Amino acid sequence: MKIAILPGDGIGPEIIAQAVKVLNALGEPFELETAPVGGAGYAQHGHPLPEATLALAKAADAVLFGAVGDYRYDNLERALRPEQAILGLRKHLGLFANFRPAVLYPELANASTLKPEVVAGLDILIIRELTGDIYFGQPRGMRSCPDGPFQGQREGYDTMRYAEGEIRRIAHVAFQAAQKRDKRLTSVDKANVLETFQFWRDIMTEVGKDYPDVTLDHMYVDNAAMQLVRAPKKFDVMVTGNMFGDILSDCAAQLTGSIGMLPSASLDANNKGLYEPSHGSAPDIAGKGIANPLATILSAAMLLRFSLNRAEQADRIDAAVKAVLAQGLRTADIYEAGTRRVGTEEMGDAVVKAL
Amino acid sequence: MKIAILPGDGIGPEIIAQAVKVLNALGEPFELETAPVGGAGYAQHGHPLPEATLALAKAADAVLFGAVGDYRYDNLERALRPEQAILGLRKHLGLFANFRPAVLYPELANASTLKPEVVAGLDILIIRELTGDIYFGQPRGMRSCPDGPFQGQREGYDTMRYAEGEIRRIAHVAFQAAQKRDKRLTSVDKANVLETFQFWRDIMTEVGKDYPDVTLDHMYVDNAAMQLVRAPKKFDVMVTGNMFGDILSDCAAQLTGSIGMLPSASLDANNKGLYEPSHGSAPDIAGKGIANPLATILSAAMLLRFSLNRAEQADRIDAAVKAVLAQGLRTADIYEAGTRRVGTEEMGDAVVKAL
Ligand SMILES: CC(C)[C@H](C(=O)O)[C@@H](O)C(=O)O
Numbered sequence: 030m031k032i033a034i035l036p037g038d039g040i041g042p043e044i045i046a047q048a049v050k051v052l053n054a055l056g057e058p059f060e061l062e063t064a065p066v067g068g069a070g071y072a073q074h075g076h077p078l079p080e081a082t083l084a085l086a087k088a089a090d091a092v093l094f095g096a097v098g099d100y101r102y103d104n105l106e107r108a109l110r111p112e113q114a115i116l117g118l119r120k121h122l123g124l125f126a127n128f129r130p131a132v133l134y135p136e137l138a139n140a141s142t143l144k145p146e147v148v149a150g151l152d153i154l155i156i157r158e159l160t161g162d163i164y165f166g167q168p169r170g171m172r173s174c175p176d177g178p179f180q181g182q183r184e185g186y187d188t189m190r191y192a193e194g195e196i197r198r199i200a201h202v203a204f205q206a207a208q209k210r211d212k213r214l215t216s217v218d219k220a221n222v223l224e225t226f227q228f229w230r231d232i233m234t235e236v237g238k239d240y241p242d243v244t245l246d247h248m249y250v251d252n253a254a255m256q257l258v259r260a261p262k263k264f265d266v267m268v269t270g271n272m273f274g275d276i277l278s279d280c281a282a283q284l285t286g287s288i289g290m291l292p293s294a295s296l297d298a299n300n301k302g303l304y305e306p307s308h309g310s311a312p313d314i315a316g317k318g319i320a321n322p323l324a325t326i327l328s329a330a331m332l333l334r335f336s337l338n339r340a341e342q343a344d345r346i347d348a349a350v351k352a353v354l355a356q357g358l359r360t361a362d363i364y365e366a367g368t369r370r371v372g373t374e375e376m377g378d379a380v381v382k383a384l
Numbered sequence: 385m386k387i388a389i390l391p392g393d394g395i396g397p398e399i400i401a402q403a404v405k406v407l408n409a410l411g412e413p414f415e416l417e418t419a420p421v422g423g424a425g426y427a428q429h430g431h432p433l434p435e436a437t438l439a440l441a442k443a444a445d446a447v448l449f450g451a452v453g454d455y456r457y458d459n460l461e462r463a464l465r466p467e468q469a470i471l472g473l474r475k476h477l478g479l480f481a482n483f484r485p486a487v488l489y490p491e492l493a494n495a496s497t498l499k500p501e502v503v504a505g506l507d508i509l510i511i512r513e514l515t516g517d518i519y520f521g522q523p524r525g526m527r528s529c530p531d532g533p534f535q536g537q538r539e540g541y542d543t544m545r546y547a548e549g550e551i552r553r554i555a556h557v558a559f560q561a562a563q564k565r566d567k568r569l570t571s572v573d574k575a576n577v578l579e580t581f582q583f584w585r586d587i588m589t590e591v592g593k594d595y596p597d598v599t600l601d602h603m604y605v606d607n608a609a610m611q612l613v614r615a616p617k618k619f620d621v622m623v624t625g626n627m628f629g630d631i632l633s634d635c636a637a638q639l640t641g642s643i644g645m646l647p648s649a650s651l652d653a654n655n656k657g658l659y660e661p662s663h664g665s666a667p668d669i670a671g672k673g674i675a676n677p678l679a680t681i682l683s684a685a686m687l688l689r690f691s692l693n694r695a696e697q698a699d700r701i702d703a704a705v706k707a708v709l710a711q712g713l714r715t716a717d718i719y720e721a722g723t724r725r726v727g728t729e730e731m732g733d734a735v736v737k738a739l
């Protein structure tokens with residue numbers, strides 16, 4: 030089994046190093062191969078997603094991804110900026126199903142900006158479609174405004190779109206995920222304004238007939254943003270498009286106050302996937318040895334569970350993370366009085382020890 | 385001076401009645417004229433925005449709007465559903481600048497689901513562009529998917545777009561609003577993915593040169609959703625497009641926990657405007673006499689300030705609302721132990737008395 034390791038930029042290399050330590054400690058015959066991506070890809074090969082990196086990702090059984098982005102690359106033209114790497118990987122690998130859990134560990138309830146009673150025990154799974162929508166829709170670009178009061182002026186434009194099969198496959202993923210949980214699925218759309226999402230709603234409803242054991246409801250995206258703040262525990266599984274999912278999954282992650290704890294998975298049709306922490310590359314703290322490696326370590330656990338069919342090993346890692354939290358170990362981002370502040374490496378070592 | 389009064393559906397008529405009482409109590413020679421809109425428009429004239437209603441809105445100096453939407457009209461085809469009324473009014477009246485304040489009254493700090501220290505004193509102004517973006521962009525509809533793995537399937541699609549002049553005018557509105565406040569403006573976009581919003585960012589930066597006293601920063605919409613939950617008080621004025629503004633302004637409103645208190649204004653190029661509470665028509669509590677009329681009353685104050693140039697009268701209303709809160713009067717939505725629960729009418733009467 031081959032795992033592609035793409036550390037990326039900022040804190041990426043530090044946190045990935047801890048996850049690699051954990052993977053190596055499992056005693057499994059995994060082959061890990063590392064390649065540069067994002068700013069590091071650009072620095073070494075002139076492109077955020079170098080050909081060799083993409084080839085490695087394609088050849089591997091799964092990809093463990095750190096984070097990309099760094100101030101140094103902010104002024105490059107868009108096609109060369111670090112985030113193009115992650116967009117390219119999603120598209121080229123067909124990673125259409127993004128799983129973003131927002132889970133609040135009981136030990137970290139204070140970290141949230143929300144009142145404990147509102148978020149204690151929070152456990153939402155957001156499923157975001159990841160290869161369609163306005164992220165990739167054509168045509169897009171700059172043109173002369175074709176009509177109306179601004180006719181003839183420069184205009185930027187993009188195309189939002191979802192084809193039937195695209196909606197169907199993410200719907201099936203979402204209903205099946207809901208079946209394994211509390212059997213409640215909220216589909217988030219903007220059917221009252223957008224043709225794309227009226228169609229989305231229609232197809233979700235249709236696919237829902239195949240899953241009579243799951244309760245489906247539909248919610249407008251603006252209301253969903255409100256309800257996430259008002260009563261997030263009412264949600265079980267949410268499914269939505271690429272653009273709305275980008276916004277809502279970050280909002281939901283922040284509800285926990287501990288985004289340094291949240292892993293994510295992006296899967297193709299055969300459960301091959303890319304796994305990455307939900308947080309970013311945090312260039313401001315890169316190299317200081319203080320970043321929280323737990324989201325990346327938990328992403329490695331998801332990788333084992335979803336792509337390598339090693340649920341037992343994944344459970345071991347999840348348990349080890351719970352154990353270090355119970356021991357009171359905290360990186361700076363989740364530190365509070367009465368716990369012990371540790372650095373990135375010390376946290377990684379503690380997880381290995383707890384395995 | 386003529387004010388068009390459009391009560392709409394659900395709690396609309398009840399809350400509008402209180403605002404009308406307040407307007408009448410000012411002793412100004414305003415002419416108020418009422419017309420049906422939304423479901424009420426459909427019920428009486430077969431269309432959510434009847435011609436006579438639109439004509440009245442156009443002829444008036446300002447529009448006071450209740451809320452639209454009711455279960456009864458949920459299954460109508462989209463063009464006849466109540467929310468088309470508000471979209472139509474925005475478009476036909478050219479109301480491109482939507483002001484949505486998210487203000488937390490000190491007396492209501494407990495109503496928020498966020499910790500008091502995170503939201504106490506919250507005072508954000510979100511400025512949302514309201515007549516462009518993917519809400520109105522053409523082409524849109526259903527088509528056969530033109531390429532890719534889903535070629536030939538049914539596909540829903542929409543067009544996101546912003547022309548230069550459209551971005552410029554909302555930019556000027558936002559910078560000028562920031563000048564009157566803390567001189568900090570956050571422009572929210574998704575320039576890393578969307579052509580439309582790369583252009584948006586470029587033009588915002590350009591217009592910013594005319595306002596050297598205002599500090600402009602740019603933030604991606606996903607990050608903005610996180611920062612609203614993490615540290616909302618860091619924001620002063622935010623400006624964004626129609627779609628992102630729909631989501632973020634509802635999220636920001638919910639941070640206060642008292643959306644029944646939040647007014648909004650939608651202005652054209654000459655400060656003519658439509659004023660409405662930020663909350664919806666709440667058909668579940670319609671007719672029970674328990675809805676909070678304060679957001680509508682505060683919307684009437686905004687109407688006086690922005691469109692009728694009656695800042696003094698607006699100040700009087702704002703002060704009267706503060707006074708009834710200080711007296712401990714609360715409708716059910718903001719009630720807590722130790723305060724006095726009152727109904728819609730009693731609250732309206734109390735504001736009139738406090739004037
Ligand atoms: C970096 C960016 C292109 C990306 C996205 O918008 O999808 C990020 O925000 C994410 O959610 O993974």
Ligand SMILES: CC(C)[C@H](C(=O)O)[C@@H](O)C(=O)O
Pocket residue numbers: 221222251467470471630
């Ligand atoms: C009713 C709907 C069309 C509308 C919108 O999306 O703009 C509403 O959510 C709002 O924010 O006023």
